[in-house]
Amino acid sequence: MTEQTRPHTNEQREIRIGKLDQIRALGYEPFGQAFNWDHSSTQIIENADALEQSGEHVRIAGRLMIIRDHGKTAFATLRDARGDIQLYFRQDTLTDREWQLFHLLDRGDIIGVDGIVFRTHTGEITVRVESYTILTKALRPLPDKWHGLTDKEQRYRMRYVDLIMNPEVRRTFETRTRMLAAIRKYYTEHGFLEVETPVLQPLYGGANARPFITHLNALDMTMYLRIAPELYLKRLLVGGIDRNFEITRNFRNEGMDTKHNPEFTAIETYQAYGDIEDAIRQTEEVVALCAQAAYGNTRFVYEGVELDVTPPWPRMTMVEAVKKFTGEDFGDLSDLEHARAIADKLNVEYGEFDGAGKILANVFDDYVEDKLVQPCHITMHPIEVSPLSKLNAENPRLTDRFESYIFTRELANGFSELNDPLDQRKRFELQQEEREHGDDEAHPVDEDFMKALEYGMPPTAGLGIGLDRLFMLMTGSRSIRDVILFPMMKPAPEGEDD
Incomplete structure (x- = not known):
């Protein structure tokens, strides 16, 4: 027929x-x-x-x-x-x-x-x-063909049919499960306790992002879906759970594209008495572990490019990375006018109240991120964009923070955690000023977290890895929606036939 x-x-x-x-x-x-x-x-x-x-x-x-x-x-x-x-x-x-x-x-x-x-x-x-x-008895007929770009939206929207018709989709999610199991085993064997923290929160925090807002009728309270579990996991550090991790579902009310879904999976880990070096080591070992689980090797081909995730990975400071790819040197970030001149020359937008560090970060986003193909760590991020990171001992305008990139995508974010409650309050106040100047992603002040810090949190290595992006790499997937069983989708057009 x-x-x-x-x-x-x-x-x-x-x-x-x-x-x-x-x-x-x-x-x-x-x-x-x-x-x-x-x-x-x-x-x-x-x-x-x-x-x-x-x-x-x-x-x-x-x-x-x-x-x-x-x-x-x-x-x-x-x-x-x-x-x-x-x-x-x-x-x-x-x-x-x-x-x-x-x-x-x-x-x-x-x-x-x-x-x-x-x-x-x-x-x-x-x-x-x-x-x-x-x-x-199946009451609806299966499609004769269920592949190709023309059917992508339908495949995501009707994942149940996609799984029936395409065995390779099932294999993608089986690989995802194997990697999750390997990650859990890695942290458990290294003495970390897996924990669960609230998804519904009275105050969101742990990242610079817009939250989803809801209402708790029982207490007549505005509540937020978590954007990150960080501040709760740090409370556990104060309480003596020295090594903890959580594989989380986070929610950010932001854009959608091949690298972003409003609901996504990440892992956050905290290691008391550690620092940025411990977080970098964890990142490299976890990614290499997942590559072994998916490919049987730490070298693999993704979208025609051979990637090598064998530790250790090269590092550049953010200033060095911007200089390498633009030729412009921000120096020690002490000269705001010099930073503005660089941004003007490169046609990078910045706000009236943005400091040199924020401008540096904007230039990095526009000119560097899409050049980082092989695995690398970008270190020493400006204080303006790192409200929870410990200050760098050599330059107080920078922090002991890193981001890890593979194939132009930010994969991990970690740092030596800020455990000075007085400095943390100043950072939150700086973020509050950013909010008042129109930055709706700036971090709000969390007074209960501040109280917890005043009881004493040990020096700590903190790490967050975007697992969906990691799994994209390890399954050869081009879109984050390929590794999420039920990604966020626009409603199907009325009357659309399956």
């Missing part, structure tokens, strides 16, 4: 609904009960010789992807969670009732099969169906 003559989805749906009574008339429930399967498609294929020789019965369940009816015989392809296997139906093997049921089956239906393994004359491993039952 051609695309032009194929019935419309709603018409096919009505035809399938019409089959429900026919299936019930044969004594079958079209939405059946549990089925005790004992083999997966992969297990059958891997053990085909032994199964064929023994004549052992196998029980397998899955979805019909292809049905080829040849009159008194038929072949079908069944897909389960592990892969595909061919089925062979014969009229003289099945009961009359089972054979009638077969002609009411459609592509997409889920069945349970009992049969024996053999090879066809072409050598294909196949299950000869001795008996079977319907487990679920």
Whole structure:
């Protein structure tokens, strides 16, 4: 049947609904009960010789992807969670009732099969169906084609169909799960305690970002979805949980593109009595660990470029990086007019109240970030954009902070944590001034966190890694939506047919 003559989805749906009574008339429930399967498609294929020789019965369940009816015989392809296997139906093997049921089956239906393994004359491993039952009647037809850029939006919006049609999508998320398990194991084995902190917060913090705002009716309070767990994890440091980490869902009410989703997964870790060097070491080891889990190597090709994440990675200060890629030297950031002149020359926008450090960061964003392909760390960030980082001992305009980049994307952010409560209050007040000057991403003052710091927080290494971006690299994915099962999407156009 051609695309032009194929019935419309709603018409096919009505035809399938019409089959429900026919299936019930044969004594079958079209939405059946549990089925005790004992083999997966992969297990059958891997053990085909032994199964064929023994004549052992196998029980397998899955979805019909292809049905080829040849009159008194038929072949079908069944897909389960592990892969595909061919089925062979014969009229003289099945009961009359089972054979009638077969002609009411459609592509997409889920069945349970009992049969024996053999090879066809072409050598294909196949299950000869001795008996079977319907487990679920699919009321909507599967698409004939489900790939290509023209279908991208539909694939993300209808991930359940994407997973049915594209086994490689399932493999992407299986790889993601393996990497998450490896990361958890790494931190647990290094003495870190996995913890959970609030997602609903009375005051957001831990990053410069716009929050999602909601209302708690029970207490008549404005609440925020967390933009980062940082300030709660630091409270735990004060309380004596010296090594902690959280794999978090964070929420930022910002733009969406191939590198940003409003809801995303990150890991934050805190190591008491450590510093920036510990955070850098963790970053390199975790990324190398994930590369091994995904590729079996710390060297791999991503979008045609060979990347090498083998530790250690090269480093540049932010000033050095800007000088390398623009030829302009911000020096020690003591000269605001010099910084403004550089920005004017490079056509980089800055605000009336922006200091030299903020201008440096703007130039870095515009001119450097998209040049950082191989793994590297950018260190010594300006104080204006690092409200939670410890001051650099050599230049108080800079902080002991780094960001890690791979393939032009910021992957990690870490620093020697600021544990001086008086300095922290000054930083928050500086951020408050930024808010009053129109920066709605500036960090608010968290008085309870300030109180906690005054009880004493040890020197600490802090690290945050954007796991979705890391998993993009390790699965060869071009968009962050490829590694999020249900990414944020615009509503489907009204009346859009699937």
